Amino acid sequence: MIVPFLNLKSQYQSIKSEIDEAIQSVFESGIFVSGPAVQNFENEFKRLYEVQECIGVGNGTDALFTILKGLGIGPGHEVITPAFSWISTSETISLTGAQPVFADVDEEFYTVSPQTIESKITNRTKAIVVVHLFGQVAPINDIKDLCQRKNLLLLEDCAQAHLSRENGTLAGKFGTAAAFSFYPTKNLGAYGDAGCVITDDGHLGEKFRRFANHGGLIKDEHLFEGMNSRLDPIQAAVLTIKLKHLETWTEKRTECANFYSAAFQNVNDLKVPSKRQNTHHTFHVYAVRSDHRDALQTFLNGRGIQTLVHYPCALPFEPAYSHFNYKANDFPVAYNLSKTLLSLPVYPELTIEQREYVVEMTKKFFIK
Numbered sequence: 001m002i003v004p005f006l007n008l009k010s011q012y013q014s015i016k017s018e019i020d021e022a023i024q025s026v027f028e029s030g031i032f033v034s035g036p037a038v039q040n041f042e043n044e045f046k047r048l049y050e051v052q053e054c055i056g057v058g059n060g061t062d063a064l065f066t067i068l069k070g071l072g073i074g075p076g077h078e079v080i081t082p083a084f085s086w087i088s089t090s091e092t093i094s095l096t097g098a099q100p101v102f103a104d105v106d107e108e109f110y111t112v113s114p115q116t117i118e119s120k121i122t123n124r125t126k127a128i129v130v131v132h133l134f135g136q137v138a139p140i141n142d143i144k145d146l147c148q149r150k151n152l153l154l155l156e157d158c159a160q161a162h163l164s165r166e167n168g169t170l171a172g173k174f175g176t177a178a179a180f181s182f183y184p185t186k187n188l189g190a191y192g193d194a195g196c197v198i199t200d201d202g203h204l205g206e207k208f209r210r211f212a213n214h215g216g217l218i219k220d221e222h223l224f225e226g227m228n229s230r231l232d233p234i235q236a237a238v239l240t241i242k243l244k245h246l247e248t249w250t251e252k253r254t255e256c257a258n259f260y261s262a263a264f265q266n267v268n269d270l271k272v273p274s275k276r277q278n279t280h281h282t283f284h285v286y287a288v289r290s291d292h293r294d295a296l297q298t299f300l301n302g303r304g305i306q307t308l309v310h311y312p313c314a315l316p317f318e319p320a321y322s323h324f325n326y327k328a329n330d331f332p333v334a335y336n337l338s339k340t341l342l343s344l345p346v347y348p349e350l351t352i353e354q355r356e357y358v359v360e361m362t363k364k365f366f367i368k
């Protein structure tokens with residue numbers, strides 16, 4: 001049996017007629033930048049998240065950059081961000097001219113916590129970019145309290161956390177603004193690059209929208225220098241269709257994750273992902289932990305099961321940050337996670353036979 005890590009082709013087949021019709025209608029409209037398809041998606045996303053503003057942008061990285069620039073983050077500022085995430089989170093901070101300051105992540109939940117953040121705060125700290133990694137909501141209310149006490153901006157990277165919740169509140173609604181990615185493999189994925197920013201602050205929302213469109217809301221208006229990072233109408237049309245399925249797809253993911261976690265009790269040193277209390281973890285990634293990670297990956301690969309490592313190198317140790325000269329024990333948890341985590345296939349189209357096979361083979365590796 002073959003179990004691909006993800007199967008976007010089978011997802012497309014399941015919604016083909018809706019998607020084809022939506023794309024066709026953009027082609028026929030003759031409007032290939034901005035326009036009603038983009039507005040339509042922004043409105044639907046705003047309605048789902050119950051926020052004032054949704055600004056479609058080119059991708060999740062630009063969404064983060066737009067937020068930071070729109071809030072005036074720049075040279076002389078420090079922004080605290082997790083040592084364990086995708087590089088967009090830290091690289092966009094550097095791109096503004098500010099300095100990314102890494103905080104280690106929590107051993108249990110893989111996200112930053114008030115404890116890991118607090119010692120990194122200096123009088124130059126302006127903001128904290130929290131990442132709800134793998135779909136797990138970080139302890140966002142506690143971090144929000146910390147931000148209020150220290151007068152810091154709270155920003156959320158929701159690229160992996162569509163529909164994740166804490167106490168019923170959607171991740172992305174706790175901070176000043178949140179960035180979403182719709183990269184094809186994300187829980188809500190376009191058929192190309194796409195992203196958006198949400199905020200409840202109308203004034204900020206307008207600034208973000210201008211920044212992503214050369215400083216203007218209309219053609220030939222340039223109140224300040226920005227960039228060109230708009231949500232493509234074809235992608236917007238795809239996303240509007242997919243958004244309708246997101247809740248069902250997310251349920252299937254969590255069901256699969258629960259199936260794995262129940263099956264992997266007491267299997268050697270295999271540790272299943274923990275879930276923070278009172279949260280809805282949406283399992284963008286289902287990552288198990290084992291000291292035998294590399295051998296397990298090779299074993300599964302040999303039996304047709306594709307896995308991935310998120311992430312083989314924690315951010316502070318990437319060549320891009322070699323100038324900081326960090327050592328493994330500066331960020332021991334992030335370092336250790338990069339050596340022990342293995343992501344198993346988890347997606348709505350995974351069949352019952354496939355997930356049973358993943359369990360069977362994983363157990364076989366440890367029991368052989």
Ligand SMILES: *Cc1c(COP(=O)(O)O)cnc(C)c1O
Binds near residue numbers: 060086181183193194
């Ligand atoms: C995917 C991702 C991004 C960036 O999204 P792109 O759309 O690929 O630019 C940012 N942060 C995290 C945590 C991500 O996983």
